[in-house]
Amino acid sequence: MSEYVVAGCGIIGLYTTFHLLDRGIDPKKITVLAQHFPGDESINYASPYAGGDFSCITDDDPKTLFYDQYTYTNLKKIQKALGGPACGLDRYTSTEYWDIKPSKEKIDSLASYLDEYKVISPAKYPKGVQYGIQFKSWNFNCPYFLLNLKVYLENNGVKFEKTILTHITQAFISSHTKIIFNCTGLGSHSLGGVNDSNVYPTRGQVVVVKAPHITENVMRWGDDYATYIIKRPYSNDQLILGGYMQKDNWTADTFKDETEDIISRTTKLFPKIIDKNPNGDKLEILRVVAGLRPSRHGGVRIEKEVVGHNKFVVHNYGASGYGYQAGFGMAYDAVRLALINDTKF
Numbered sequence: 001m002s003e004y005v006v007a008g009c010g011i012i013g014l015y016t017t018f019h020l021l022d023r024g025i026d027p028k029k030i031t032v033l034a035q036h037f038p039g040d041e042s043i044n045y046a047s048p049y050a051g052g053d054f055s056c057i058t059d060d061d062p063k064t065l066f067y068d069q070y071t072y073t074n075l076k077k078i079q080k081a082l083g084g085p086a087c088g089l090d091r092y093t094s095t096e097y098w099d100i101k102p103s104k105e106k107i108d109s110l111a112s113y114l115d116e117y118k119v120i121s122p123a124k125y126p127k128g129v130q131y132g133i134q135f136k137s138w139n140f141n142c143p144y145f146l147l148n149l150k151v152y153l154e155n156n157g158v159k160f161e162k163t164i165l166t167h168i169t170q171a172f173i174s175s176h177t178k179i180i181f182n183c184t185g186l187g188s189h190s191l192g193g194v195n196d197s198n199v200y201p202t203r204g205q206v207v208v209v210k211a212p213h214i215t216e217n218v219m220r221w222g223d224d225y226a227t228y229i230i231k232r233p234y235s236n237d238q239l240i241l242g243g244y245m246q247k248d249n250w251t252a253d254t255f256k257d258e259t260e261d262i263i264s265r266t267t268k269l270f271p272k273i274i275d276k277n278p279n280g281d282k283l284e285i286l287r288v289v290a291g292l293r294p295s296r297h298g299g300v301r302i303e304k305e306v307v308g309h310n311k312f313v314v315h316n317y318g319a320s321g322y323g324y325q326a327g328f329g330m331a332y333d334a335v336r337l338a339l340i341n342d343t344k345f
Ligand SMILES: Cc1cc2nc3c(=O)[nH]c(=O)nc-3n(C[C@H](O)[C@H](O)[C@H](O)COP(=O)(O)OP(=O)(O)OC[C@H]3O[C@@H](n4cnc5c(N)ncnc54)[C@H](O)[C@@H]3O)c2cc1C
Pocket: 007, 008, 009, 010, 011, 012, 013, 033, 034, 035, 036, 037, 044, 045, 046, 047, 048, 049, 050, 051, 052, 053, 054, 055, 163, 164, 165, 166, 183, 184, 185, 186, 187, 188, 191, 203, 204, 205, 206, 242, 243, 290, 291, 292, 293, 294, 317, 318, 319, 320, 321, 322, 323, 324, 325, 326
């Protein structure tokens, strides 16, 4: 009796399902279908490879600003539902620098809701930086958080089924199914019935090192580069070093020159990584991985499509490099659209 089917089990599909429960939908009426579930790894599954924290990576249009703010201010609720910070969602201080000052809209928005927000004095900026802020961020242990979110939803009665869809309408799994949420990320590029040619990957390579001495995030946003250091909570001291934003690059390969460049940029930005390293100047590299951010020309697609009598597809994809930090706001919008004509809600 699945009235609601969520296609995709990345962070966007899981946030959407969590939000359906928030709106009072009976979990037993929800099925999540996907090729990959938490615990799986594939270049076609972006969510396990995210850094991941709440940062200032996003654009400054009003919708994106809202998605960020909604997610930031509601993560506490998800953390509590999942049993507290040990679910893989904790808070650390972030320092962010820009080579070009962000827009007034962006700064005003961030200043209005970020906890412990302060503007850094220009005297402390690294060379070439025009603006800097510090605030209390949200940090995700992405693979572990995904797993815990799925377990929480399952324990509440949501069904999960492994399926490869070749056409989005295959997600109408019973005559009772009335709404499909399309949360297939990069899959929307080739999925029948969607075939969105605006969807493209933004490849990123990251280096995971062991760094018990680092308990904060630092990042620098340039015109054509992004350098970031992200503390991974409840991970036995992992630190994520990045990165790259390579548009329309589909490769899952990792490259030694990129690893060296990432280590060089991150240790220059935050020398403490080496200076206070318990093993001296040799960093312990645990893993090097590449992931594909599901980007979209024109930004995220959150749209309700009529596909039959009382049958709808609500698209919710294109989260690019900000699925964790903006995705709960996207889920709010998608669920709002889905339930808009439903008199029960
Ligand atoms: C290196 C890197 C660093 C990042 N850092 C951050 C960060 O710090 N903060 C942040 O907020 N975000 C970050 N991101 C971005 C974040 O990872 C993505 O925005 C997010 O994972 C997208 O989630 P999604 O659910 O849309 O897609 P995905 O995680 O790719 O999930 C797609 C789902 O759809 C399923 N699917 C697709 N096609 C089909 C099909 N045909 N049939 C069945 N199932 C299908 C897949 O199996 C999967 O379950 C980062 C990403 C990368 C790569």
